[in-house]
Amino acid sequence: MSPAPSKVAILLATYCGAEFLGEQLESFRAQTHRDWELYVSDDGSTDDSVAIVEAFAASVDQRVVVRAGAGAGFWRNFLSLIPRGEIAAGYFAFSDQDDVWLPEKLAKAVAWLQAVPPERPALYFSRTELIARDGAALGLSPLFRRAPIFQNALVQNIGGGNTMVFNDAARRLLAQTPDDVALVSHDWWAYQLITGAGGIAHYDPWPSLKYRQHGQNLVGSNVGLRARLVRLVAFAGGRVIGWNATNIAALNSVRHLLHPDHVRVLDRFAQARSAGFLMRPYWLWRAGVYRQKAVETIGLYLGALLGRI
Numbered sequence: 001m002s003p004a005p006s007k008v009a010i011l012l013a014t015y016c017g018a019e020f021l022g023e024q025l026e027s028f029r030a031q032t033h034r035d036w037e038l039y040v041s042d043d044g045s046t047d048d049s050v051a052i053v054e055a056f057a058a059s060v061d062q063r064v065v066v067r068a069g070a071g072a073g074f075w076r077n078f079l080s081l082i083p084r085g086e087i088a089a090g091y092f093a094f095s096d097q098d099d100v101w102l103p104e105k106l107a108k109a110v111a112w113l114q115a116v117p118p119e120r121p122a123l124y125f126s127r128t129e130l131i132a133r134d135g136a137a138l139g140l141s142p143l144f145r146r147a148p149i150f151q152n153a154l155v156q157n158i159g160g161g162n163t164m165v166f167n168d169a170a171r172r173l174l175a176q177t178p179d180d181v182a183l184v185s186h187d188w189w190a191y192q193l194i195t196g197a198g199g200i201a202h203y204d205p206w207p208s209l210k211y212r213q214h215g216q217n218l219v220g221s222n223v224g225l226r227a228r229l230v231r232l233v234a235f236a237g238g239r240v241i242g243w244n245a246t247n248i249a250a251l252n253s254v255r256h257l258l259h260p261d262h263v264r265v266l267d268r269f270a271q272a273r274s275a276g277f278l279m280r281p282y283w284l285w286r287a288g289v290y291r292q293k294a295v296e297t298i299g300l301y302l303g304a305l306l307g308r309i
Contacts, residue, residue, distance in 0.1 A: 006114075008036040008106050008165065009089035013069070013077040017097030018047040020212060024099055025056040027209075033106035037062055039087055043069035043077045049097070075186040078161065083175040090118075092171050094187065096162040100131070100210040109165035112202055121170035121199030123190060125159035128211040140207060144292045148203045150195040150262045153188075154247070154269055155300060155309075156291045159201065161187030163208050170194050176257060181250050184243050192251060196266070198259040244273065244309055265289070272304050280304040 010028060014021065028038060040053050050066060057064035065086075069077040078094060081087065091113055093106065109124040116122040125148075130138035144158045152158065164187060166174075173193060183189045195201050248270050255263055265287050272283035284304045290297045303309040 004035055005090040005118075006033075006035050006110060007089040008033065008091045008093055008110065009087050010036055010038045010093050010095050011078065011081040011087075012038060012040045012053075012095040012097065013043065013074060013081070014040055014045060014049045014053070014097045015043040015069075015074070015077070016045045016047045016049060018045070018049050018052055020098035021049055021052050022056075024095070024097055024101070025053070027099075027101040027103075028095075029056075029060060030103045031101065031106045032103050033110055034062075036093075036106060037087075037089065038064045039081055039084070040064070040066045041069040041077050041081050042066060043074075044071045075183050075189070078186040079174070079177060079183075079189075082171060082177075089168070091165055091167055093165040094161045094190075098212045098214070099128075099162050100135075100212070102129075102208055102210070105163075105208040106165065108204065108206065108208065112204070113165065113167050116167065116200060118167060119169055121167065121173050121194045121197060123159070123164060123166045123170055123194045123199060123201045124204065125165075125187075125191075125201070126163040126204035126206060126208040128160060128163060128209055129207045131210045131212050133212065133214040135210075135212075138213060141211065142292070143205055144203055146290065146292050148191070148195070148201040150192070150259075151265060151288045152290055152292065153191040153195045153201075154265065154287075155244075155289045156296075157185065157188035157191055158203060158292060159187055159191040160211070161185070161190070162211060164190060166190065166194065170199060173197055173199070173257065176254065177250075178253050181253055182246055183250055184246050188247070189250065192247065193254065193257070196251060196258045196262045198262075238308070240303065240309060241273075244269075248273075273307075273309055277305065277307075280307070284309075 128141045268287035272280050281301050
């Protein structure tokens, strides 16, 4: 049987997340969009994470399935859920283990996705509320205003995986990720691949969840002085060079899936990294890539001149 077109498969990756996992699961229960199922990939937790999920499963009517992850890191844990044939749904939502979804999260995402032709890959993501370890409010994540297209995705990840919901066409696209590919993160890859293949991405300025900030975060909030310093260190220390090399190699491995216009963008961006000093900004301009803030785009051109992209 085909799944109900409004069904959402929640793809939750866990690893020793017992401290906050129960609160996240309860936020699934509170969703106003009730047509969901939960699929959990646990990457070898040594705490009570699996037991917490199993207790939750016994208390809800929705289907809950737990499987063992590969123990190969967070983004592989998430992507391992993508090609599983037993997961049938109209839409798919990545979930971290320590956030709190707002009740309308799935409903708002599904409402936008339903307006997109089902054969076109579509990706929804949103702003977030930031909270401390104890749940205290810390403000909002940055508000992005420029279009979420491939020319942005190639040089900046504005889509938090914990907010991402996508349709089955996007899932089928992500399922073609080569097994041996190296990625920076699953969410940046989703943003790049879906837009690069001619899909559509939508950034919702409405915060869809409470994003917990604590010492175990693998990816931070991208806001404030500390985040700016982290980006500066990444630029100065060469991490950005490594990220771009990883992204370009991954995208080249699926060139056949990309729209021809975006293949040209990719090749021109690669040329901007390897050309002579004066030609680097030219190829960057020809690529048409940009970051969300003008000052960061200027920094991107400066980085090209210095050979730091």
